[in-house]
Amino acid sequence: MNHPSQALNAMRSAAPLVQNITNYVAMNVMANVMLAAGASPAMAHARGEAAEFAGFASALSINIGTLDAEWIDCMVLAAKAASAKGTPWVLDPVAVGATGLRQEAGAQLLALNPTIIRGNASEIMALAGLAAQGRGADAADPVSAAEEAARDLATRSGAVVAVTGEVDFVTDGTQAQRIANGHAMMPLVTALGCSLTGIVAAFTAAAPAYDATVAALAYYGAAGEVAAQTAQGPGSFQVAFLDALHAITGDQLDAMARITPA
Numbered sequence: 001m002n003h004p005s006q007a008l009n010a011m012r013s014a015a016p017l018v019q020n021i022t023n024y025v026a027m028n029v030m031a032n033v034m035l036a037a038g039a040s041p042a043m044a045h046a047r048g049e050a051a052e053f054a055g056f057a058s059a060l061s062i063n064i065g066t067l068d069a070e071w072i073d074c075m076v077l078a079a080k081a082a083s084a085k086g087t088p089w090v091l092d093p094v095a096v097g098a099t100g101l102r103q104e105a106g107a108q109l110l111a112l113n114p115t116i117i118r119g120n121a122s123e124i125m126a127l128a129g130l131a132a133q134g135r136g137a138d139a140a141d142p143v144s145a146a147e148e149a150a151r152d153l154a155t156r157s158g159a160v161v162a163v164t165g166e167v168d169f170v171t172d173g174t175q176a177q178r179i180a181n182g183h184a185m186m187p188l189v190t191a192l193g194c195s196l197t198g199i200v201a202a203f204t205a206a207a208p209a210y211d212a213t214v215a216a217l218a219y220y221g222a223a224g225e226v227a228a229q230t231a232q233g234p235g236s237f238q239v240a241f242l243d244a245l246h247a248i249t250g251d252q253l254d255a256m257a258r259i260t261p262a
Contacts, residue, residue, distance in 0.1 A: 004215035004257050005250030007207040012038035016058035016205035018198055021045040021075050023065030023094070026194035029238075033195035036245040037219075039202035050074040054081035058205035060089035061197045062114075064096065064105050072105050079112040088115040088204040091159075092197040097126025110157060115209050117153065118162040118197050121146035128153040143169050147262070151176065160209045164196065168217045169262060172210045176262035179214060181221025188234040189241070196220050218257040223248055225256065 017040045022030055027043050034041040044053040047070065054060050060082045062075045082089040091114035096106035106127050110117075119127065121141040128149040143165035150161040155173035163169040168179040186192050199220055203212035226244035231237035 007215035010206035014206040019057040022063040026191035029191035030195040051077040051081040054078040059201040061201040063092040065094040090116040090201045179217045180258040183224040183228040222256040
């Protein structure tokens with residue numbers, strides 16, 4: 001994508017309603033991040049409304065960070081409803097290889113045809129069925145180690161696969177790109193990775209999945225770079241990051257984006 005501004009501007013113009021079934025740690029941070037970007041987040045996960053909400057939302061994101069049996073059922077109901085409506089949905093397989101429960105949930109959701117899968121290298125490798133070195137929700141594998149697994153997973157699942165890290169990698173199994181935006185301060189603020197999944201979902205509500213994913217990652221990383229210019233540490237970085245997400249223009253994003261073919 002030469003002009004990620006197109007996807008950013010389309011998302012802001014649409015102000016999409018995005019249903020997020022995410023973890024307890026991420027809810028508040030994620031909602032603020034998405035509002036700052038220009039989307040309309042809804043944290044709707046109850047069994048009685050998850051599928052109904054997915055039926056009219058513009059996009060859905062599912063994050064398996066704080067799992068239990070009830071939440072897994074709600075995730076499945078929402079994913080099925082989104083797929084039935086043709087609504088794009090994003091799977092964030094947090095620490096999918098860490099426990100049997102997470103492996104089972106990841107496999108169950110993967111079978112429901114996510115539009116996009118976004119995770120760190122260890123998560124993508126584990127979801128693809130390879131041995132990974134993840135430590136809980138943290139990656140212990142470099143992005144480069146997961147590139148072939150991502151291509152294979154994209155080909156088998158039909159999803160766009162995004163491996164996020166120091167340099168992000170996005171593929172649909174045929175084409176691939178790397179996005180080199182971001183800052184080392186970003187992993188020091190809890191839930192920023194989870195929040196990125198919601199941003200990807202918001203972009204995908206207004207643009208084709210592959211282009212939307214690449215643009216969303218460039219936008220998010222660029223905001224991190226802007227925030228780092230004034231931040232004194234993780235606390236002030238979080239505030240500056242929200243401001244940057246809100247303030248970045250399409251022209252600024254095009255100038256800052258570092259996207260290359262892979």
